[in-house]
Amino acid sequence: MSSLVSLIILLLIDASFSWIRMFIALFFSIIISLIIGIYAARSETSGRIIVPILDVFETLPILTFFPFVIIVFVAPGILPTYIGYNAAVIFLIITSMVWNISFGVYEAIRTLPKEFIEVAGLYHLTGWQRLTKILIPASMPHVVEQSALSWSIGLFYLVTSEIFSTGGSTLYTVQGIGVELTKLAFSNNLGAYLAGIVVFVIFVVATRFLFFRPLEKHFNKSGMHKSSERLTIFKRMLDFDTYSRILKLHRRLSSQAKPETKKIQPEITQTNKIRKRSYRYLYVMAAIALIGVIAYLFVLYPILGTYEYEALISILASLARIWFAFAVILIIAIPLCTFLIFISKHSESYMLLFQIIASIPATILLPIVALALSPYPFHGELVAFVVFFLSGIWYIVFSVIASSRTLSSDIFDIKKLFHVKGGTAFRKIYLKAIIPGLVTGAVTAIAAEWNASIVAEYFTTTAIYGGTLVSSVNIGIGKFLDTSLSSGNLTLMFIGLVNLTVMIILVNMFLWKRLYSRLSKIYG
Amino acid sequence: MEKAVQQTVQNIRVNRMAVVDVEHIVFAFSGNATIINDVTFSADKSEFVSIIGPSGCGKSTLLRIMAGLIKPTSGRVMYHGREITHPVNGISFVFQDFGLLPWLTSTENVKLGLSLMTISEEKKEKRARLLLDKIGLHGFEDSYPNVLSGGMKQRVGLARAIVSDPQVLLMDEPFSSVDELTADALRSDVVDMLKNKKISVSSVIMVTHNVEEAVELSDKIVVLSDKPAVIKKIISVEIKYPRSRRSKEFMDAADNVYAALTG
Numbered sequence: 102m103s104s105l106v107s108l109i110i111l112l113l114i115d116a117s118f119s120w121i122r123m124f125i126a127l128f129f130s131i132i133i134s135l136i137i138g139i140y141a142a143r144s145e146t147s148g149r150i151i152v153p154i155l156d157v158f159e160t161l162p163i164l165t166f167f168p169f170v171i172i173v174f175v176a177p178g179i180l181p182t183y184i185g186y187n188a189a190v191i192f193l194i195i196t197s198m199v200w201n202i203s204f205g206v207y208e209a210i211r212t213l214p215k216e217f218i219e220v221a222g223l224y225h226l227t228g229w230q231r232l233t234k235i236l237i238p239a240s241m242p243h244v245v246e247q248s249a250l251s252w253s254i255g256l257f258y259l260v261t262s263e264i265f266s267t268g269g270s271t272l273y274t275v276q277g278i279g280v281e282l283t284k285l286a287f288s289n290n291l292g293a294y295l296a297g298i299v300v301f302v303i304f305v306v307a308t309r310f311l312f313f314r315p316l317e318k319h320f321n322k323s324g325m326h327k328s329s330e331r332l333t334i335f336k337r338m339l340d341f342d343t344y345s346r347i348l349k350l351h352r353r354l355s356s357q358a359k360p361e362t363k364k365i366q367p368e369i370t371q372t373n374k375i376r377k378r379s380y381r382y383l384y385v386m387a388a389i390a391l392i393g394v395i396a397y398l399f400v401l402y403p404i405l406g407t408y409e410y411e412a413l414i415s416i417l418a419s420l421a422r423i424w425f426a427f428a429v430i431l432i433i434a435i436p437l438c439t440f441l442i443f444i445s446k447h448s449e450s451y452m453l454l455f456q457i458i459a460s461i462p463a464t465i466l467l468p469i470v471a472l473a474l475s476p477y478p479f480h481g482e483l484v485a486f487v488v489f490f491l492s493g494i495w496y497i498v499f500s501v502i503a504s505s506r507t508l509s510s511d512i513f514d515i516k517k518l519f520h521v522k523g524g525t526a527f528r529k530i531y532l533k534a535i536i537p538g539l540v541t542g543a544v545t546a547i548a549a550e551w552n553a554s555i556v557a558e559y560f561t562t563t564a565i566y567g568g569t570l571v572s573s574v575n576i577g578i579g580k581f582l583d584t585s586l587s588s589g590n591l592t593l594m595f596i597g598l599v600n601l602t603v604m605i606i607l608v609n610m611f612l613w614k615r616l617y618s619r620l621s622k623i624y625g
Numbered sequence: 626m627e628k629a630v631q632q633t634v635q636n637i638r639v640n641r642m643a644v645v646d647v648e649h650i651v652f653a654f655s656g657n658a659t660i661i662n663d664v665t666f667s668a669d670k671s672e673f674v675s676i677i678g679p680s681g682c683g684k685s686t687l688l689r690i691m692a693g694l695i696k697p698t699s700g701r702v703m704y705h706g707r708e709i710t711h712p713v714n715g716i717s718f719v720f721q722d723f724g725l726l727p728w729l730t731s732t733e734n735v736k737l738g739l740s741l742m743t744i745s746e747e748k749k750e751k752r753a754r755l756l757l758d759k760i761g762l763h764g765f766e767d768s769y770p771n772v773l774s775g776g777m778k779q780r781v782g783l784a785r786a787i788v789s790d791p792q793v794l795l796m797d798e799p800f801s802s803v804d805e806l807t808a809d810a811l812r813s814d815v816v817d818m819l820k821n822k823k824i825s826v827s828s829v830i831m832v833t834h835n836v837e838e839a840v841e842l843s844d845k846i847v848v849l850s851d852k853p854a855v856i857k858k859i860i861s862v863e864i865k866y867p868r869s870r871r872s873k874e875f876m877d878a879a880d881n882v883y884a885a886l887t888g
Contacts, residue, residue, distance in 0.1 A: 511724035514694050518712045519785070520741040529737065533728035623769050624727055 108293055111281070112300040118276035119263070120304060122187065123255055126194035130251060131244055133199050138206025139236050152207065153383045159200035160548060160605045162555045163258045164586055165598055166196045167265050190277075193262040198251035205247030209240040242320040249313040256305065257462040257492075261556065278304075279465070286468030294469060298461060305460040384606065391599070408593050412600040415581040419558065420604075422482075422577065423550045426489035430497055430546065435539070438501040439531045443513075448502075455498060463491035464556050471560055471572045481558075484572040485579075488557035493546035500542025501535045508534055537624050544613050551605060554579030643667035643703075644828045645691065645716075645793055650700035652686055661687055662853040663700070668793070668828045668845075673819065675839035676832045677882065678849030684832040685721070687854065688797050691830060692718050704793070714741055717791035717826075721798040723778040725770040731757055731781045732766045738785040756784045761814075776807035783815075790825035797832050812841060813867065820866050836886070840878045841868050848885040858885040 141151035174180060174189040217239065221231045255262075260279035278301055285294040399405050441448040467488060474483045515521070516530055550557075558579030560572045574580055578601055585593035645668040652661040660683040668674045678684050689695045691702050693712040702709045704716060717738070718724075725734050735753035742749065757766050760780050770778055779799060786794060800808035818824045833839050839846050846860045862878050869875060 509722065509724070511720050511722065512726065514689070514692075514718070514720075515724055515726065515737065517694060518692060518718045519737045519789075520712065520714070521737055522740065525740060529729060529733065530726065533726070536728070623771065 105296075108296060109300070112278065112297050115276050115281040116278040116300050116304045119259060119278040120308070122191050122194060122277070123252065123259075126191045126198055126255060127248060127252065129191070130195050130198040130202050131248065133195070134202035134206050134244065134247075135237060135240060137199075137203045138240065139210055139232070141203070142207045142210035148207070150383065155200050155203055155207075157602055157606070158196075159204075160551070160602060161598060162552050162582065162601075163193055163197050163261055164265075164555055164582060166193055167586060168591055170265060189265065190262050193265060194255045194258065197258045197262070198248075198255045201251045201254070202244055202247045205243035206240045209243040210236060213239050242317075245313070245316045245320050249309075249317070252308065252313070253460070253462070256460075257464055257553075259462070260464045260467075282465055283468055286472065291469075298465065301465060302457060302460060306457065309460075384610075405592075405596065408596045409600070411593075412578070412581060412597045415576055415578040415597065416600055416604055418574070418576045419551075419554050419578040422485055422558075422574070423489055423547065423554070426486055426550060427493060427543070427547060429486075430490060430494045431539075434494060434497040434501070434542075435532070435535070438498060438505075438535055438538075439527070441498075441502060442505045442508075442535065443516075443526075443531050452502065455495070459495035459499070463488045463553060466491065467556060467560060475572070481572045481574045484560065485554075485557040485574050485577070488553055489550045492549045492553040492557070496546035496549055497539065497542040500545065501538035504538030504541065505535065537620055540613070540616055540620060544609075547608075548605070551578075551601070555582055559583040643669050644672075644705065645830065646703040646706075647687075647691065648701050648703065650687065650690060650702065651698045652683065652690065652695070653698050659698075659853040661690075661697075662855045664847075664849070664854065664856055665700075666845075666847050666856065666859060668830050671827050672845060673829045673843045674831070674845045674847060675843040676830065676847045676849060677834060677836065677839045677886065678854055679851040679886075680834055682849055682851045683854040684834075684849060685797050687849075688795050688830065688832045692716060692795050714789070715791050716793040716795060717786040717789065719779075719782050719786045719794065719796040719799045722802055723770070723775075723782045725778055725781055725785075727770050730767045730769055731762060731773070731784075734770070734781055735785045735788050738788040742789065753784070753788060756788050757781070760784050774807070775803035776811060779803055779811060783811075787824050787826060792825065792827055794826045794829045795831075796829065798834070799831065800838060801833070801835070808838075812838065816842060816866055836879050836882045837870055840864075840875060840882060841870065846882055848882060857888070860885060 137151060137155070141148045141155075170189040170192055174185045174192065175182075179185075180188060213236075217235050221235055226234060259277075260283060263277040263279040264283070278297065282294065282297045282301070285297050395405075399409075441451055445451060467484070470487050471480075471484050474480045474487070477483055512530065512534060516526055521530060554577060556579070558574045558577040578597060581597045582594055582601075585591075585597060647664060647666050650661055650664045651659065653659040664687060666674070676684050676687060686695060690697045691709070693702075693709045693716075696710070704713060709716070712718075726737070729737070732750065732753045735757060736749050739749045739752065744752075754766050757763070757780075760783065762777060762780055762784070765773060765777060770781070773781065779802070783799075800811055803811065819826060819829065829842075831839075831842065840862055843862055846862060848857045848860065849855065850857045860878070860881055864872070864874050864878065
């Protein structure tokens with residue numbers, strides 16, 4: 102009994118430490134985002150450069166920042182070890198949180214009604230007053246919305262953040278729920294591990310209801326926001342973090358933005374068009390520069406050719422794995438969503454259940470998944486599949502549910518009034534109604550799967566028990582990045598990252614954007 | 626002789642019999658205040674009935690109860706003497722915001738109205754296209770709703786509602802989402818179709834908050850009060866169609882409705 106009490110106290114302390122780090126990271130993320138977002142939105146040229154950079158950084162997995170963290174916070178020994186470690190962990194969490202919030206601020210300022218700025222001019226507000234009276238308050242609803250999402254992304258990388266390694270050195274914090282859960286999972290104490298998960302979920306749910314919901318309520322009261330939303334049936338449904346991401350993506354991807362008449366500067370009536378042009382401009386520049394540098398380097402160092410080959414093969418393997426998992430997700434998610442949106446009378450209860458399940462990041466479940474699957478053949482592949490599946494599915498489900506909230510309630514009346522039944526209803530109404538949500542969800546789900554590859558494809562206990570390989574696929578970009586980092590080969594890691602980034606950008610350009618513009622012709 | 630007279634009387638009675646009977650409808654959201662209180666009226670064959678009242682008084686809810694989409698708290702709606710508990714064949718609906726599915730073309734949207742019919746796909750297709758042509762949408766049969774103007778969208782909505790040859794048409798502020806000129810054109814088309822028997826519909830029940838519109842179209846105007854909606858007055862309008870808004874009798878009728886609304 103006393104051991105249980107002490108375990109729970111231990112877990113509570115660990116979770117509290119993690120949560121304090123998360124809150125500090127969130128605080129800094131918001132400050133940084135306000136600076137970046139407002140700066141990017143207020144000037145045409147800066148936006149043209151900053152937005153694509155944010156986009157790229159958002160797609161990079163967290164371990165990209167490991168070497169930097171070591172160099173800045175840990176290696177110099179300026180900071181006391183304890184503070185240095187924690188600063189490093191907080192910094193890593195920030196790198197997973199900040200991009201979203203920056204986009205939120207950017208969007209908020211870009212869509213700010215022109216009158217607000219005119220008011221500032223009319224009443225001769227100073228720069229600081231403009232910031233505190235107009236720009237920051239106008240950004241806050243978006244900031245809160247995006248923060249809730251960033252929080253769950255931060256949790257996804259909590260384990261990875263609390264245990265970071267490069268070269269020979271592996272460092273981890275003493276207190277932290279991420280570290281603790283990993284330890285418990287490998288101490289063969291299933292009960293303790295499950296207790297850890299329960300504590301984790303309680304913390305997640307409590308944060309949602311005690312922190313984010315009151316904040317959202319507070320900042321939505323001003324009515325700044327979502328004013329154009331039509332009467333919808335799912336309004337009462339619990340909000341989920343992905344909703345905001347979907348909206349953001351929707352805005353970002355739809356190349357055919359309706360001309361919005363009230364913008365800060367009259368010349369930017371079509372933000373997206375300009376953004377698209379700015380992307381192209383930057384992509385071309387970056388591509389040319391990159392090709393030049395790469396060609397030069399390849400001539401200089403022939404070994405790079407081998408590296409490049411390895412990276413490409415790894416990416417192809419991961420691509421196959423990720424898209425297979427995605428196909429399975431679709432097979433499950435489409436009927437599930439149809440049921441939840443159109444058929445079930447208890448969808449709100451189901452949603453609550455799903456949200457709680459979804460709040461447990463796949464990374465936290467990884468140890469137990471790896472252990473459970475270890476007796477089976479191809480267990481590295483199985484583990485990778487499960488992690489990819491878990492990291493992707495909720496984005497699809499919640500995206501579809503969220504976008505169904507913008508469906509007119511007339512749709513349900515139409516089905517009843519005109520007696521549309523069975524197959525026709527599925528083909529003509531249900532399936533088509535969920536397609537936009539499906540596509541936006543797919544973009545985020547696939548991105549999440551790529552980000553998860555570093556944990557899904559290669560999983561060791563290096564961090565804590567000195568180097569047992571728990572599960573690994575034969576070949577894959579996640580494994581590639583992990584092994585190149587832990588062997589201290591930063592050149593190899595860098596090549597992998599560049600390839601990954603290019604691949605993600607290409608898929609965005611050639612698949613998702615095209616699909617989006619086709620859809621927006623019909624769905625408007 | 627006597628028998629014959631009796632027969633005639635019966636015939637008249639049958640003809641005069643209400644197509645839709647709204648009987649003591651009460652509606653309240655569970656635990657909340659009553660929205661609609663004891664509303665009773667009827668729509669006869671060949672009758673155009675308008676329900677008019679302040680915004681948010683529950684007019685649309687009342688119409689949806691008649692359509693069988695919402696269950697009343699108490700009271701009932703009868704269609705040819707049978708209680709409506711769910712949407713029935715023979716009663717159709719026109720939405721305020723058109724209610725078109727954005728991912729279906731005009732023709733496909735109209736075809737939804739034929740879902741209950743057991744005719745081949747080709748026949749459905751043909752019927753939908755023919756009607757779209759007749760209703761003035763030739764050339765837009767394969768367009769998606771978001772390229773159509775508001776007036777065109779409502780024509781598609783109307784086509785979908787009448788394609789199955791219903792007897793009763795329920796319209797929820799059908800002309801309020803389009804501009805005034807378009808609304809005018811749509812209204813005269815609707816009057817033309819109804820009064821010249823170009824379509825199967827014989828009874829129309831329309832919700833509106835526009836007094837002139839109600840007077841222009843209706844044989845009978847049901848005036849509702851605000852919160853809860855109770856019937857203040859039922860006014861019959863006996864002016865020959867087509868009605869000119871400038872005529873003295875029109876203005877008198879409109880004044881009458883205004884007085885009932887505000888009084």
